[in-house]
Amino acid sequence: MTNATASMTDTQTVPDVAEIFADAGATGFLHAREIGGTVGPEVTFGADEPVVLASVFKILVLTAFVRAVAAGELDPTERTTVTARYRIGGVGTAGFADDVEASWRDLALNMMSMSDNAATDIIYHRLGGEAVNRVITDLGLRSTRLIGCCEDLFASVVSDLGGAADSDLDELFTGATAEQILALDVVQPLRTSHSTPRDVTTLLNALWTDTAAPAEACRQARDIMALQIWPHRLTAAFPGDVRIAAKTGTLPTWRNEAGVVTYPDGRQYAVAVFTQAASLVDRQPLVDASIGRAAFAAVEQLRARTV
Template identity: 20%
Template sequence: MHKGIFIGILILLVAVSCHSSPSEEGSVGELREAINTRLDKVEGDFAVAFRSMGAEPVTLLINEKETFHAASTMKTPVMIALYKQVAAGNIALDDSVKIVNEFKSIVDGSPYSMDLSVDSQEGLYGKIGQYSTYRELNFQMIMMSSNLATNILIDKLDAKKVTEAMRSLGAKDIEVLRGVEDLKAYEQGLSNTTTAYDLMLIMEAIAGGKAVSEEASLAMFEVLKAQHFNEIIPGQLPKNVTVAHKTGSITGVRHDSGIVELPDGRRYVLVLLSKNLKVPSEGIEAMADVSRMLYEYIKGKER
């Protein structure tokens, strides 16, 4: 090879080497390893589903198809089903709805009532026999995770239609079978279940304006922003970061699923699920750490 050509090629190779950055795959791989290392310090099982919004989305998935008890994360599907019925003209958000505390088990139709001591929203219990609206019940279901509001809405909307609404969004595994505290169903293993991947798809639909409609998606985003329980995804994020999300918890289970919006307008979807937690507070802390790690990763990327 001619000496001049050889030197030219050498200079070109050096230039490419100096200006190339680590591959996106390598960067995400390192992040995944760091997340796994953090979660491995806690006794329990976890799933993570993360995807940035935009023309070139970054995705990070860990145990994304593993099944978890949905706990209160199933309330986001109920909200979507509500807005779908509104869009179809079957109901209006400001229609009156009677507040009741008697529901039917999916096992045999026998009646059961909600226990105030295990609900996170006690205000509605003082209004039993009175009337509210779909809009207010939805707000209480999401913001305060009211189980009573949830059961009233599921009774009106039909759990099967809630699951059907999720299938229309591409969520193939999430199952909304029943309302909350149906003990007969629980004893027979009939519980609402989800995967991190499906919750990611659902939150993506809301973030992208594709859950029912752009207008409905924006309205749902605003309701999710009002979330009262903020220990996990927003737990270690700056106050100027917006998080529209829905949590969930039962024994040994702590979940969070939502949309994170940076001050510059960039968004990403994050789902953090856990089960078999020996010490729930440790699980919460670990997932909050993971949320911070993903935020810092996105913040550090060029827009």
């Protein structure tokens, strides 16, 4: 993997980002740009390489959701029930022991704030995959493809590990070898839901410039993204007076986060960081920290430039 190259009048590569990722034992991919109608200075590091989206794809679902609400196709206060079908494990309603009733807007909040997989899937099925794919087409995200929602990703894992529809995913992972896990489709960018860091910042820029949906809908999406609860990646590296609205994503070896950082002077920057670790260890604080460190280095380079 090599740094992206372009004229230094509009693009910078970041020499120290390579060291940040290498020190963490990961391969990294990054794109950062200031929010605005046109692409100005940018910072790139493998910005056009295909990457595994993992739960970062939920930004696309959120965009489709606020579009549907704005169009009057979905009443956000209407309530629905998250049933056993969607309880695939993890945080939020996905890990509940019993059915739960909630409004669509509260499920959207769960989807983004804590990465609730059940909330994501029930919203995805209510909207339909076509509505989510339309966001990709409308915004010109030419390197972005989705294979479905969370249950589709997990079904892929079960199939790859030789399980059946009713197999316990945790048990399959426990019995799998490292070679089997590394061969899973969900960790191969071109065999699962994937994008590029540049496509992801394009999506973020559209949400922050009110071009991804009507202005009020975009504001709602931004407000929801600002409520994410995970502080261990992007947030960890930025000063406390910098506001962050973002979405994480995690799969075996992959740890990601993409979002917009807003400085006290009002300038805003979209940054997307994707990492692939050399290890399958569940907890990798150095890799998590590298996401924030690389993002901060990139944004500080943009701030140092005269626009």
